[in-house]
Amino acid sequence: MSNPAWKQDEYAVARKLGGVRVPLSGGRGAFSKADVLAGNLFIEVKRRPAFRYSSILCDLALKAVRENRVPVLVVHVEHTREWYCILDLDDFVRLGLANGSLRDDDVAVVRGLVERGESGV
Secondary structure: OOOOHHHHHHHHHHHHHOOEEOOOOOOOOOOOOOOEEEOOEEEOOOOOOOOOOHHHHHHHHHHHHHOOOOOEEEEEOOOOOOEEEEEOHHHHHHOOOOOOOOOHHHHHHHHHHHHOOOOOO
16 A cells, blocks of 8 residues: 555655654654654645645746746745745755754664554555
């Protein structure tokens, strides 16, 4: 039986960022609540049929390509100090923002879960 699409997405992101998919991240007792750990990045992976900023991102990408630049969308949540940066995952990797080096304790925990068959793989 093949993995569901959301799980395949988590594995793909882990591979691309040099990280590891965290098994059972949504369950009680999980060693991390992240879907993927890559270096000091705590990554939540979502699959959605639509994304609110899709049209803005497409337009931004077309403009940026014409100038040979990397498109980045910054979103500010009104009346807060929150600012979020959205960019293509491949650009994120190319810019060197994903260091991919896992902490030794994370690797040991994931390896133990896989060896005990609790990885959800």
